[in-house]
Amino acid sequence: MSRIREKERRAILDSLRAGVVPRVGQQHIQVGRAAEVQALLKDIDTIADEGSAIRFIIGEYGSGKTFFLNLIHSIALERKLVSTCADLTPDRRLHATGGQARALYAELMRNISTRAKPDGGALASIAERFISQSLQQARETGSSPGSTIHERLAHLTEMTGGYDFALVLEAYWRGHDSGNEQLKGDAVRWLRAEFSTKTDARKALGVRTIIDDANCYDHLKLMARFVRLAGYNGLLVALDELVNLFKLSSSQARKSNYEQILRILNDTLQGSAEGLGFLMGGTPEFLMDARRGLYSYEALQTRLAENRFARDGLVDYSGPVIRLANLSQEDLYILLQKIRHVMAAGDESDYLVPDEALTAFLDHCHQRIGAAYFKTPRNSIKEFVALLSVLEQNPGQDWRGLIGQVEVETDGPEEIEALDDEATGNGEQEQLHGFQL
DSSP states (O other), X not given: OOOOOHHHHHHHHHHHHHTOOOSSOGGGTOOXXXXXXXXXXXXXXXXHTTOEEEEEEEOOTTSSHHHHHHHHHHHHHHTTXXXXXXXXXXXXXXXXXXXXXXXXXXXXXXXOBOSSOTTSOOHHHHHHHHHHHHHHHHHHHTOOHHHHHHHHHGGGGGSTTHHHHHHHHHHHHHHHHHTOHHHHHHHHHHHTTOOOOHHHHHXXXXXXXXXXXXXXXXXXXXXXXXXXXXXXXXXXXXXXXXXXXXXXXXXHHHHHHHHHHHHHHHHHHTTOSTTEEEEEEEOXXXXXXXXXXXXXXXXHHHHHXXXXXXXXXXXXXXXXXXXXOOOOHHHHHHHHHHHHHHHTTTOGGGOSSOHHHHHHHHHHHHHHHTTHHHHSTHHHHHHHHHHHHHHHHOTTOOTHHHHTTOOOOOOOOOOBOOBOOSTTTTSOBOOOSSBOO
């Protein structure tokens, strides 16, 4: 184990204390999941080789889905991919007619990241890199920068929405060349789906279309092509909290979103989405529920059916569905060791508790909630970080006197009600009252 920067230390501990996933420093607390990570590394290599991939990351609440998605996001950046992520919410969906799909696309563009800008907001720097490479190519070939940029963007015009996409990028170049920051800003706003009317877009950029609910996925495919033109290996899109589709009250709204998932699935499995990959995180109910889940849509059930031979200890990570195996007790013990190491900023001489305390803490959690303490360990980890925080701020306190005061609870979903769907409220309504997943 190595020393840990204070910035990463604070981010990790603050996130764990709040029960959320750290956005930085995941490598310091990663345990287990070796086979799953290896499978996703192959997908990243496929995307970098101009291919496409899709995975559904399925796990119980608190089992580490979001952490796993963030870990793969970080690995993709190190492998020179552009990566972006977003959570689905009542206001952000894959398909809608009331602006929710555009809102999801806009969130993905705000969160778009590169290795140089891992915290998002990298869209303008990607465009700048494309311009820089085009200028270099123009110098090498003796061509004019404008004609070189136009030529490099030409093959995008063959795709749906590609003509205006290319015009917007050329407008960004004109702003770059003339020092017109307003024009550059308008181009980035268009790429982020921040224009709400075609009139405003035409006035600012001379284009006749905007990114709206109907064409968001087409523009993700365009963006995947564009980032490759800018010198990156591809685009990875991570979508979490897909259970929000499961909770939609309108069966028509669910069906429309599942049809969009089917379209994405077909494109990626058939290799027609060049340099593009998707990770979709959800619960077992979201996948398998025959009435409201993905399995309620027959075409998806057929494509996502798991290998019937992968049972009784046998695994298969080649299919689109990856079920996150539960952490073992040994994995959680190692995780507590790593959290102790993070708390000490990587200095073993500053450890607040000995190994004996880790065992005592796990024994106490087992007595309180049984095997759930390591199968869905979020609350166990929150309590452990809280314990270390008290010991750090009260140097004279004996850890033995605090272990018995740990109040750990089983981690699980709250009771939920179906979400109203105003955009497609004329569909069949299936009201849930206190429905427990």
